[in-house]
Amino acid sequence: MTNKVEMTKEMTAKITEVLDAKDAVVEHLEQVTQESGEINRQMNELQADVKAKTEAMAVIADIGELKLAKQEITALEEDMELLASVREVKYKVGLSELENKAEAFFKIHGTATSLFTTVDNYFLAHTSLSEFQESKKTMQDFASTLHFSFIEVKQLVIDEGLCEVENNGNLVKFKGVSLRNRNLSTELEVFENQCKLRKFVYESYHADKLSFMTL
Incomplete structure (x- = not known):
């Protein structure tokens, strides 16, 4: 990288990766949720069939029909148990894959954060006054x-119980690594605020000095 244009392109590409x-x-989480929801729907339908057949048994007087109804109810209940097992396995597999995808995200985000710092420092050293606001907006x-x-993925892994949360949520660890909030800010903005502060101090000092001289 040799200039701001190239750096901006590389940073933009890294942002796309993130x-x-x-x-x-x-x-992936949406897919896992949808699959679990579909199985729940099927289980609810089976539960409704079991309830209807159980209520119907109360008015059946023929022993053969009663045996058949009981067999049907038993079969439905077995299907519900099988569906519950399938739901549990699919959910565990889904969470395992979610964990892998989250880990990949945090790694990419870490490299993007490092690149951001490099680009930001370069912009600070090579931005003219005419380019300042545009460059600041780009980095912001x-x-x-x-x-x-970062906040979105962090919250998702917390909600799914994939993180260790301590100190009332102030400390979050994912696979043993702390996920502290990465509150990034551009050095261009810091520089601008420092300039505003210096201007304010300078103007205040001279205003006080002028006021003293006129007394």
């Missing part, structure tokens, strides 16, 4: 995307 990895986590957009994608 978003793709985040989407992979979100979409990068920082915002990195921040909110």
